[in-house]
Amino acid sequence: MNKKIKLAIAASLISFSLFAGNKDRSGQAGATELMLNPFGRSAGMFALNGSQVSGVEALKLNLAGLATTSGTEISLAHTRYLAGTGMTISNLGIAYNLNEDNTIGVNIMSFSTGEIPITTESQVGADLGNFKPSFINGTLGLGHKFSENMSAGIGLTYINEAISNIRASALAMEGGVQYTNGRRNNLHIGIALRNVGTNVRFAGDGFSFLGISPDFAKVMTVQSRSEKASLPSQLNLATAYDFYLDEPKSMDKDKTMPKHRLTPMFSFVSNSFSADWIGLACEYGYKEKFMFRAAYRYETDIFSKTNSSTLYAGLAAGLSLVTKLKSGDSSPTLIFDYGYKPTRFSSGVHTFGIRLGLQGGKDK
Numbered sequence: 001m002n003k004k005i006k007l008a009i010a011a012s013l014i015s016f017s018l019f020a021g022n023k024d025r026s027g028q029a030g031a032t033e034l035m036l037n038p039f040g041r042s043a044g045m046f047a048l049n050g051s052q053v054s055g056v057e058a059l060k061l062n063l064a065g066l067a068t069t070s071g072t073e074i075s076l077a078h079t080r081y082l083a084g085t086g087m088t089i090s091n092l093g094i095a096y097n098l099n100e101d102n103t104i105g106v107n108i109m110s111f112s113t114g115e116i117p118i119t120t121e122s123q124v125g126a127d128l129g130n131f132k133p134s135f136i137n138g139t140l141g142l143g144h145k146f147s148e149n150m151s152a153g154i155g156l157t158y159i160n161e162a163i164s165n166i167r168a169s170a171l172a173m174e175g176g177v178q179y180t181n182g183r184r185n186n187l188h189i190g191i192a193l194r195n196v197g198t199n200v201r202f203a204g205d206g207f208s209f210l211g212i213s214p215d216f217a218k219v220m221t222v223q224s225r226s227e228k229a230s231l232p233s234q235l236n237l238a239t240a241y242d243f244y245l246d247e248p249k250s251m252d253k254d255k256t257m258p259k260h261r262l263t264p265m266f267s268f269v270s271n272s273f274s275a276d277w278i279g280l281a282c283e284y285g286y287k288e289k290f291m292f293r294a295a296y297r298y299e300t301d302i303f304s305k306t307n308s309s310t311l312y313a314g315l316a317a318g319l320s321l322v323t324k325l326k327s328g329d330s331s332p333t334l335i336f337d338y339g340y341k342p343t344r345f346s347s348g349v350h351t352f353g354i355r356l357g358l359q360g361g362k363d364k
Contacts, residue, residue: 028230029230031195033137035234036111037061038109040318040338041318042061045281045318048266050176050190051178051188052178052265055069058153060107063155064176064190064192065143067102068151072094072095072358072359074358076353077337079349079351080349084347090112091110091353093105105139108136115130117130118131131163133162134161136161140155148180150180152176159171165206166203166206171197171198186244187240190239193233194233196231200229230272234272236269237268239266242261244261263284264282265283267279275310277299278297292317293319295316297312318351322335333355334354335356336353337352337355338351
């Protein structure tokens with residue numbers, strides 16, 4: 001086990017050197033919607049919970065957490081992105097426990113910008129109708145539990161972006177590991193590498209125009225080519241520790257479960273096309289039926305009005321409510337999530353989610 005941990009740390013250090021953040025490359029990545037987290041719980045923590053994320057949410061943060069799914073989990077989430085602009089994110093995810101050690105998950109995310117007026121070079125002010133861009137990505141992931149303390153996951157994401165006459169697609173690989181230790185597995189460590197894959201290049205009839213042949217003999221259709229763009233690769237290093245405020249003195253942890261949990265979290269995220277992030281989060285849980293959380297994420301020049309490149313500013317916050325649909329440990333569990341992220345303009349980002357855990361699924 002120690003050897004596996006050392007290998008994981010070595011791999012993360014190598015990945016860090018390859019994907020260190022470069023603010024000068026901001027705006028040059030393709031498919032940047034991959035950076036958006038569509039889940040209510042993660043949104044309330046600025047996605048700083050990579051060391052302990054579990055279930056369907058792991059498909060968009062750290063796939064190792066998929067392995068800790070109990071039974072089947074179904075998740076629906078809706079995000080009002082920059083509230084007031086009409087932009088939204090819709091998400092559907094399913095995680096299914098194949099056996100004691102393996103879990104498979106599927107997630108589909110759609111980002112909508114709403115309708116945009118059509119303009120051309122020659123008819124800038126004309127009423128030509130509207131168009132609606134389509135941004136959809138789907139992730140297929142597999143989580144494997146090596147032991148009670150260590151799990152890993154890998155996944156493949158298909159990205160598709162399109163309007164009526166232009167389209168682009170790409171494939172991205174991602175993977176992660178999680179390690180826990182302590183009397184109640186209090187210590188959490190997570191490493192995830194995301195969005196490493198093919199380039200994005202738009203093509204279609206939208207890049208065609210009528211031209212004249214060099215000898216002026218005929219009119220011909222000319223096809224121009226767009227520039228390719230790399231995916232926004234990201235390395236996430238995260239840790240957390242569960243403090244049980246009413247921990248009993250008895251070492252028999254199975255008889256009495258504490259009611260009050262306080263979990264501080266720390267995360268460092270290295271972005272290949274933007275400034276790196278560093279953040280602190282904290283979650284309070286009462287009987288694992290009510291959770292309240294808050295987080296702050298820092299990046300270079302975040303306090304500068306002229307040099308800051310971050311959209312988010314201030315504290316993110318959220319909460320979760322967990323209820324059983326009927327009595328019994330194996331009864332279905334229903335979880336309501338809400339997360340809020342403040343932004344420099346507009347009315348912030350609001351995320352609402354509902355999760356259904358079947359066959360004894362529970363929130364972690």
